Amino acid sequence: MKTKRSGRLVDMTYYMIQHPHELIPLTYFAERYKSAKSSISEDLGIIKQSLEEQGVGTLITVAGAAGGVKYIPRLSKEEASSFVNELCERFIKPDRLLPGGYLYLTDLLGNPKLVQQIGLMFASIFANRKIDVVMTVATKGIPLAYAVANFLQVPVVIVRRDSKVTEGSTVSINYVTGSSKRIQTMVLARRSLEVGSNVLIIDDFMKAGGTINGMISLLDEFNAKVAGIGVLVESEDIEERLVDEYYSLVRLSDVNVRDKSIEVIPGNYLNHYDQMTIIEGELEDENYPNE
């Protein structure tokens, strides 16, 4: 039975949101609703316009026999700015300060709505990169990594501090933490990452970047490449950052344990918003003869 436009729009919106970054052939919808492709195209136009007006993403149409439509979750600069501001406000609660100047983030990282939004932020900014897998280190980064991976529809791999019997054979490396210069171990199940993968690294907190640098060394063991790095918070006043290119949502600018005060500023995420458009343009124009 043919489906009416109103029912189709609801069903297609639900379906597209459940399948981000996945190319859906128009024939899939045409058969699902027993409708002409021209009607489906019109529906997709309405969905695209609505998503773009809300600033939460877009639909990309790929022409040709192997073509179809793809939902790309992508926040507008306005939506991203307002979320970064909201995050900054949540950070400055004085009772976040723990002995030793550590920050209590468990409430933020335990809030699924916030975690989803953080995931959408990183999925937005890395939407144009070739990413095969999202990597993080146990345990605080795990929910963030899954949220990003869910929007990019790629698997997650989790690096651990110690090997587990339920992971099979593992690869381990030693690395030096950036701030306290201690030697630590990192372990990854051999089966969990394919050789040559393009890896997006996501973590909750970056000080000098030792942990992330450790993950990069681990990637070398798998001949894998860093496709991008995203952290929720970066700390202030680091003399020598071990990591070059990364995006952060929030940056600690001043933590005073004695006065129990925390000052934060937006991270570099928003600064890079304009540059992203340029990179995007380049990606679309350029040819990659070697691929």
Next chain:
Amino acid sequence: MKTKRSGRLVDMTYYMIQHPHELIPLTYFAERYKSAKSSISEDLGIIKQSLEEQGVGTLITVAGAAGGVKYIPRLSKEEASSFVNELCERFIKPDRLLPGGYLYLTDLLGNPKLVQQIGLMFASIFANRKIDVVMTVATKGIPLAYAVANFLQVPVVIVRRDSKVTEGSTVSINYVTGSSKRIQTMVLARRSLEVGSNVLIIDDFMKAGGTINGMISLLDEFNAKVAGIGVLVESEDIEERLVDEYYSLVRLSDVNVRDKSIEVIPGNYLNHYDQMTIIEGELEDENYPNE
């Protein structure tokens, strides 16, 4: 400017999916689209019908001044059965078997689409319970707990094996593992769980239930109550299960390390599907004079 029905349907579908289990006043939509409440009601009828036809949930309308509409993600028995069968098929790959009879599940738990679907399964079956928070133990259960919590829109708390400086003061208990009778420790940040909470426990694997029993003891320390228990896999042939009421998606029926064979059957999730309707009816009819 007034919004046309087609645009409204897309926008409302997106909004409802982003806000499960949240009561949205009809006036919110009426103002957002500058439309009459009667039109909004008609739109919601179309969305409700479409969600129900797909077997992925429903909309519940609450009448009165404090009323509104709520999206309840809930899988139909057909959708749930077909997913349990898919899971069972994924489990029986012989290369899952690790030395000692352990199972490699990292590929399943690293797949965000599967994890989301598992989350939807548990959010469906516990949709009618009063749940304030989802609890799991680090690290394998974390993605599952977030997926469930995201559909129920409640926070996640993570129990650990050791205390972390970034968690502040903690409560710890000792418990005995059910199968190997070893004594282990479990730790929860004091701030992360409010006294008297109703807690849904989610984990990836249950043998005799020692770990889950440990979490229940920990809940006692917070005067919190178990609102439900859900596990992805339960193992076979346990003489004495330490946990009474739980739902499992998959049950190992035979693991033979020598022959490298794994046999699984659906867990008790589907058996309880019919009973759930009865419980639901009771909940709606009964009065709770003490609440």
